[in-house]
Amino acid sequence: MKFIFGIDIGGTSIKIGQFNLVGELLYKFSIPTNTEDSGKHILPDIARAIHELDILESDILGYGFGVPGPVSNNQVIKCVNLNWTEKDIVSEFGELVNNYYIKVGNDANVAALGEITHGSARGHHHAVMITLGTGVGGGIISKGHMIDGVYGAGGEIGHIKVDFDYNFECKCGTKGCLETVASATGIKRIYAHKHNAKYSLNQSYTDISAKQVFEDAMNQDELALEVIDEISEYLGYACHILSLTINPSIFIFGGGVSKAGDFLIERISKAFKKYRFINPDQYEFTVASLGNEAGIFGGYALIKREN
Amino acid sequence: MKFIFGIDIGGTSIKIGQFNLVGELLYKFSIPTNTEDSGKHILPDIARAIHELDILESDILGYGFGVPGPVSNNQVIKCVNLNWTEKDIVSEFGELVNNYYIKVGNDANVAALGEITHGSARGHHHAVMITLGTGVGGGIISKGHMIDGVYGAGGEIGHIKVDFDYNFECKCGTKGCLETVASATGIKRIYAHKHNAKYSLNQSYTDISAKQVFEDAMNQDELALEVIDEISEYLGYACHILSLTINPSIFIFGGGVSKAGDFLIERISKAFKKYRFINPDQYEFTVASLGNEAGIFGGYALIKREN
Numbered sequence: 001m002k003f004i005f006g007i008d009i010g011g012t013s014i015k016i017g018q019f020n021l022v023g024e025l026l027y028k029f030s031i032p033t034n035t036e037d038s039g040k041h042i043l044p045d046i047a048r049a050i051h052e053l054d055i056l057e058s059d060i061l062g063y064g065f066g067v068p069g070p071v072s073n074n075q076v077i078k079c080v081n082l083n084w085t086e087k088d089i090v091s092e093f094g095e096l097v098n099n100y101y102i103k104v105g106n107d108a109n110v111a112a113l114g115e116i117t118h119g120s121a122r123g124h125h126h127a128v129m130i131t132l133g134t135g136v137g138g139g140i141i142s143k144g145h146m147i148d149g150v151y152g153a154g155g156e157i158g159h160i161k162v163d164f165d166y167n168f169e170c171k172c173g174t175k176g177c178l179e180t181v182a183s184a185t186g187i188k189r190i191y192a193h194k195h196n197a198k199y200s201l202n203q204s205y206t207d208i209s210a211k212q213v214f215e216d217a218m219n220q221d222e223l224a225l226e227v228i229d230e231i232s233e234y235l236g237y238a239c240h241i242l243s244l245t246i247n248p249s250i251f252i253f254g255g256g257v258s259k260a261g262d263f264l265i266e267r268i269s270k271a272f273k274k275y276r277f278i279n280p281d282q283y284e285f286t287v288a289s290l291g292n293e294a295g296i297f298g299g300y301a302l303i304k305r306e307n
Numbered sequence: 308m309k310f311i312f313g314i315d316i317g318g319t320s321i322k323i324g325q326f327n328l329v330g331e332l333l334y335k336f337s338i339p340t341n342t343e344d345s346g347k348h349i350l351p352d353i354a355r356a357i358h359e360l361d362i363l364e365s366d367i368l369g370y371g372f373g374v375p376g377p378v379s380n381n382q383v384i385k386c387v388n389l390n391w392t393e394k395d396i397v398s399e400f401g402e403l404v405n406n407y408y409i410k411v412g413n414d415a416n417v418a419a420l421g422e423i424t425h426g427s428a429r430g431h432h433h434a435v436m437i438t439l440g441t442g443v444g445g446g447i448i449s450k451g452h453m454i455d456g457v458y459g460a461g462g463e464i465g466h467i468k469v470d471f472d473y474n475f476e477c478k479c480g481t482k483g484c485l486e487t488v489a490s491a492t493g494i495k496r497i498y499a500h501k502h503n504a505k506y507s508l509n510q511s512y513t514d515i516s517a518k519q520v521f522e523d524a525m526n527q528d529e530l531a532l533e534v535i536d537e538i539s540e541y542l543g544y545a546c547h548i549l550s551l552t553i554n555p556s557i558f559i560f561g562g563g564v565s566k567a568g569d570f571l572i573e574r575i576s577k578a579f580k581k582y583r584f585i586n587p588d589q590y591e592f593t594v595a596s597l598g599n600e601a602g603i604f605g606g607y608a609l610i611k612r613e614n
Contacts, residue, residue: 070585126457140552142454142461149449149554150433153585156551161544161582164471173583237468244463245447245552247456275468276480278377278460 002059006114006299007046008066008107008292009033011081014046017296018053021061023118023304027053028296039083047096062101064299065089066110070152074104077152103302107295109146109155111288112139114298115252117305120289126248129288130157130235132257136179136186142246144305158183160241162234166193178238182231184210184257191227198223214260228260229267236271239285244277254288261287309366313421313606314353315373315414315599316340318388321353324603325360328368330425330611334360335603346390354403369408371609372396373417373602377459381411384459410609414602416453416462418595419446421605422559424612427596433555436595437464437542439564443486443493449553451612465490467548469541473500485545489538491517491564498534505530521567535567536574543578546592551584561595568594 001020008015011033018027031049034041050060067089069079076087094100105113112129115121121129125144131137136158140147147154163176168189170177180186187210216224239251251272253265269285290297308327315322318340325334338356341348357367374396376386383394401407412420419436422428428436432451438444443465447454454461470483475496477484487493494517523531546558558579560572576592597604 142449142456143452145450147449147553150556151554151585151589153551154449154554156554156584159584160548160551174581241467241548242552244460244467245549246454247458247461247463249457274481277463277466278458282458 002061003055004061004300004303005050005063006296006302007063008110008295008299009042009046009068009082010107011035011068014042015292015296016046016049017293017300019300021304023297023300025293025296028293033082035081035083038085039079042082042084043089043093044096047093050097057097057099060097060099062099062103062303063093063097064110064302065093065102065104066107066295066299067104068107070148070156071104071106071109072148072150072152074102076104101303105146105298105302106139106148106152106155108137108139109141109148110139110298110302111254111290111294112141112155112252112298113146113301113305114290114294114296115254115288116141116144117301118290118297119252119294120286121250121252124248124250124284126246127250127252128155128157128239128242128246128248129252129254130238131255131288132183132253133255134184136183137255140242140246141248147246157238157242160238162237166190178234181234182238182257187213187227187231187257190230191224194223194227210257214263218263228264232264232267233271235268236274239268239272239283240275243272243275243283249282250284250286252286252288254291254294258287309368310362311368311607311610312357312370313603313609314370315417315602315606316349316353316375316386316389317414318342318375321349322599322603323353323356324600324607325362326607328611330604330607332600332603335600340389342388342390345392346386349389349391350396350400351403354400357404364404364406367404367406369406369410369610370400370404371417371606372400372409372411373414373606374411375414377455377463378411378413378416379455379457379459381409383411408610412453412605412609413446413455413459413462415444416446416448416455417605417609418561418597418601419448419462419559419605420453420608420612421597421601421603422561422595423448423451424608425597425604426559426601427593428557428559431555431557431591433553434557434559435462435464435546435549435553435555436559436561437545438562438595439490439560440562441491443484443490444562447549447553448555454553464545464549467545469544473497485541488541489545489564494520494534494538494564497537498531501530501534517564521570525570535571539571539574540578542575543581546575546579546590547582550579550582550590556589557591557593559593559595561598561601565594
């Protein structure tokens with residue numbers, strides 16, 4: 001029996017999935033990410049953990065990696081959270097396991113690949129996944145393949161400028177990025193802004209979670225509803241942009257914020273449809289279904305689909 | 308000797324190029340586009356014109372088409388200017404010439420392909436071409452292949468909403484599309500708007516060409532300069548969006564407006580660089596070099612590169 005490993009390297013833990021060749025997840029586990037010494041322990045730690053499974057290397061077809069940073073042509077450009085600058089995983093990890101059938105992608109792109117092969121976008125060949133968490137990540141699939149681009153910024157839609165009013169500062173150095181308004185942080189920020197404006201407070205009101213804003217909105221709280229409608233407008237605009245660039249058939253929403261489900265998705269879809277160009281009704285909007293397993297499934301797909 | 312035909316179908320004429328297998332243009336000619344009777348004469352006219360060249364069909368490797376409308380997976384979705392609704396060129400033209408090695412793309416995407424194989428973006432594998440004429444067209448190449456998307460709207464960047472102030476109506480039915488501000492028509496429109504505002508005129512001032520606005524700007528006319536700076540901002544913003552979606556290494560500008568050359572390109576590049584995310588200095592900005600031959604070169608490349 002042959003196996004494929006899908007490996008999702010995050011800033012605090014590394015998820016490892018062992019698959020058979022038809023894409024069934026046989027075993028999964030995770031190990032902590034040791035980012036010390038410029039992150040040089042990370043790949044040996046992964047190799048060791050897999051070695052301990054006692055599988056013959058000749059029974060392992062290949063390894064698909066997702067990493068939290070820009071990747072182009074299987075080469076990691078940088079991963080701030082791992083303390084990596086440029087990293088050639090194919091050579092380094094390949095030498096450790098004596099198998100060079102290794103593919104690498106940005107974690108958001110790899111998660112998107114997982115969703116089209118095993119998740120809620122199964123069967124779609126053109127898809128965009130938008131992950132709404134502390135930040136906003138994006139993954140683009142065109143004709144079944146990840147779009148990583150030249151400098152690894154393919155699908156970095158969290159940093160598209162979509163807001164020209166608040167112009168909140170983003171940690172990337174510019175202002176008004178999608179991430180500044182549509183992440184969990186952005187939702188809190190806009191709520192605070194509107195709350196303070198409404199009640200003429202001088203001090204920033206930040207004592208509310210994004211989850212609470214959604215709950216209040218579902219309970220018809222006027223201010224909370226206004227906030228959710230507004231972030232849906234930003235997300236609808238982002239989808240509009242994507243419909244006229246890579247033109248996917250489905251938009252998949254993942255991350256903590258997407259747990260709001262249809263309440264959010266329907267608003268985004270409605271905002272999107274205002275930009276009528278080609279068949280706005282034909283686009284699907286859905287919530288991601290693989291949760292934090294999307295990365296390992298995508299890692300599997302990186303190897304299997306190239307095969 | 309074997310040949311490839313690159314065919315660029317426009318609303319008034321059809322350009323046909325005969326290439327050898329190393330991409331040399333051996334012969335080119337054009338025939339008028341007969342759009343009568345739902346455009347049913349177009350493909351037979353092309354087949355007849357090529358037949359008259361007296362080349363053995365067995366010496367023709369294939370035919371690459373560019374058409375003025377959305378295309379997905381070689382299927383034409385519609386071409387308003389040709390009076391075509393859905394059109395299966397592969398079957399219909401294939402039957403006429405008894406050769407089914409036929410590829411079809413949207414004309415702007417095919418022109419972009421021509422520019423990366425034979426024009427000013429030669430050697431680039433990830434590129435975006437923006438055509439600034441009466442309208443604004445776009446073509447996207449990722450990993451050497453055209454992005455046409457699911458509904459053929461891949462690269463339709465002329466209809467991305469980039470203007471939130473003027474909100475000029477677009478012929479697509481929405482407002483504020485890139486085309487409404489950055490086409491030749493858009494340049495005239497913004498000039499008229501600013502001119503009227505400055506001199507408090509009630510009547511619209513439209514008696515100026517986009518070319519004249521550029522000439523005035525080059526002669527330091529304040530109002531004209533303001534207009535060119537402003538449309539450069541819109542185009543810089545569009546490039547920002549594209550850098551974070553498909554992430555190309557080069558932006559190519561074609562169409563009549565691009566004749567303004569460096570005067571325009573440098574302003575767009577400067578506007579783009581304000582959105583700092585990943586290495587803004589690494590992106591190239593250039594003017595297209597193939598003019599109206601880009602389509603036939605791209606048609607050649609459709610066949611040759613798949614081969």
